[in-house]
Amino acid sequence: MTRHLGQTPSQTVGPFYSMRLAAEGDNVLPIPDGGQRIVVKGKVFDADGKHVEDALIETWQANPVGGYNHPDDLRELGQSREFTGFARAQTDFQTGEYRIETVKPGRVPDPEGEMQAPHIAMIIQGRGMLNPLFTRFYFSDELQANQQDIVLRAVPAGRRATLIATLDEGSDPPTYVFDVRLQGESETVFFDV
Amino acid sequence: MTEPIVRHYGPRAYPDHPPFSYPDYRSTVKRAPSQDLLGIVKTLTESTGPGPIWSEISEDDADLTTNAGTGGEAIGERIIVTGRVLDEHGIGVPGTIVEIWQTNAAGRYVHWRDSKRKAPLDPNFIGVGQCVTDEEGTYRFLTIRPGPYPWGNHPNAWRPAHIHFSLMGPAIGSRLVTQMYFEGDPLLPLDPIYNSAPGHSRERMIGSYDHDITEEGWATGWRWDIVLRSEEGILEESEEDE
Numbered sequence: 263m264t265r266h267l268g269q270t271p272s273q274t275v276g277p278f279y280s281m282r283l284a285a286e287g288d289n290v291l292p293i294p295d296g297g298q299r300i301v302v303k304g305k306v307f308d309a310d311g312k313h314v315e316d317a318l319i320e321t322w323q324a325n326p327v328g329g330y331n332h333p334d335d336l337r338e339l340g341q342s343r344e345f346t347g348f349a350r351a352q353t354d355f356q357t358g359e360y361r362i363e364t365v366k367p368g369r370v371p372d373p374e375g376e377m378q379a380p381h382i383a384m385i386i387q388g389r390g391m392l393n394p395l396f397t398r399f400y401f402s403d404e405l406q407a408n409q410q411d412i413v414l415r416a417v418p419a420g421r422r423a424t425l426i427a428t429l430d431e432g433s434d435p436p437t438y439v440f441d442v443r444l445q446g447e448s449e450t451v452f453f454d455v
Numbered sequence: 456m457t458e459p460i461v462r463h464y465g466p467r468a469y470p471d472h473p474p475f476s477y478p479d480y481r482s483t484v485k486r487a488p489s490q491d492l493l494g495i496v497k498t499l500t501e502s503t504g505p506g507p508i509w510s511e512i513s514e515d516d517a518d519l520t521t522n523a524g525t526g527g528e529a530i531g532e533r534i535i536v537t538g539r540v541l542d543e544h545g546i547g548v549p550g551t552i553v554e555i556w557q558t559n560a561a562g563r564y565v566h567w568r569d570s571k572r573k574a575p576l577d578p579n580f581i582g583v584g585q586c587v588t589d590e591e592g593t594y595r596f597l598t599i600r601p602g603p604y605p606w607g608n609h610p611n612a613w614r615p616a617h618i619h620f621s622l623m624g625p626a627i628g629s630r631l632v633t634q635m636y637f638e639g640d641p642l643l644p645l646d647p648i649y650n651s652a653p654g655h656s657r658e659r660m661i662g663s664y665d666h667d668i669t670e671e672g673w674a675t676g677w678r679w680d681i682v683l684r685s686e687e688g689i690l691e692e693s694e695e696d697e
Contacts, residue, residue, distance in 0.1 A: 268656055269683065271633060271652035271660060273473070278556065278564045281566050309484075309489075330459075336458065389482055392477060395488065412496055444487070445485060445486070
């Protein structure tokens with residue numbers, strides 16, 4: 263009989279994770295062929311609306327043509343060693359802001375064969391957080407694609423706005439603001455992935 | 456065009472993990488979501504993740520007694536910490552990065568926020584390391600036994616000695632950050648972070664002294680296996696094989 267082992271419990275990253283995780287430069291991804299540089303920035307807020315000064319933000323995304331740099335993505339979509347699709351950032355202790363420089367991801371198919379809207383997966387951890395929180399964000403200038411997205415459609419309509427990164431009009435490079443609210447009014451939708 | 460593989464991972468076993476809000480660990484209360492997590496369809500986004508290798512790793516990164524690069528050796532009790540990263544079916548997870556950080560022997564982190572107490576720093580110890588699991592899922596570090604340290608959660612609060620471990624596993628859904636504790640530590644029953652994990656699962660975070668790992672005249676040995684959330688379906692298939 264095959265053994266069944268229990269999962270090792272999660273623990274907080276604590277206040278000192280930046281010794282190892284989120285080193286300088288981990289928040290900047292290179293621009294692969296055909297990529298459009300974008301910036302994603304925002305803050306993480308607690309139940310009192312106070313910014314979280316020590317959150318760890320991790321993002322995972324497809325490349326500009328919708329390919330993941332992972333052995334399970336057998337499609338040849340310009341995957342390269344240089345563009346990992348993975349970024350790490352920490353919220354600034356003073357301002358509370360994180361900043362990721364990346365490229366707009368391409369669209370990726372859903373299980374029904376339709377294309378998902380462009381999105382980036384995010385994992386949020388921090389001191390006082392005993393488990394990672396998983397979410398995704400979409401882009402405010404992809405209205406039509408967003409309306410058809412299989413995941414976004416499954417989110418109660420009144421909470422969808424919590425998953426939209428808002429384009430700061432006129433910004434160069436295009437800069438999207440995505441805030442995370444851990445608890446309370448406008449609490450971000452977190453997924454059981 | 457070849458289709459991508461969309462693996463179906465079994466559930467993150469939330470009953471085996473700490474709750475989001477655990478008032479004995481005060482900072483959790485205002486940082487815990489109040490709404491239920493929303494289940495979503497399985498797509499390639501969540502069944503993949505960075506890796507297996509997203510950063511350059513050298514063998515020196517696994518030796519925290521010398522990786523400060525000063526030419527000197529860290530002070531403290533030299534220990535070997537090793538074990539396997541496993542999936543829930545007991546199969547090793549190869550090629551995954553294991554990242555660790557910890558205090559020095561005096562219970563001090565090399566971090567600007569750990570400065571209230573006058574515990575000494577060790578110029579030959581930076582307290583961070585990384586390695587990649589081998590084909591059997593085995594990781595191995597040489598380090599210094601970390602010390603306990605006080606924190607502000609409650610009066611006379613002390614964290615038991617621990618090493619922070621960060622793993623990604625094969626997909627973002629298998630992401631795990633946890634802490635390894637040391638068998639027999641008298642501070643464990645008093646620590647709300649350790650005790651935030653349910654009673655039936657918290658001992659999975661304890662590394663055990665293992666004399667077979669201890670190297671004569673050199674370092675004591677500790678064994679700790681880590682179990683990551685894993686694909687469902689493998690269990691049934693391998694039973695059919697048998």
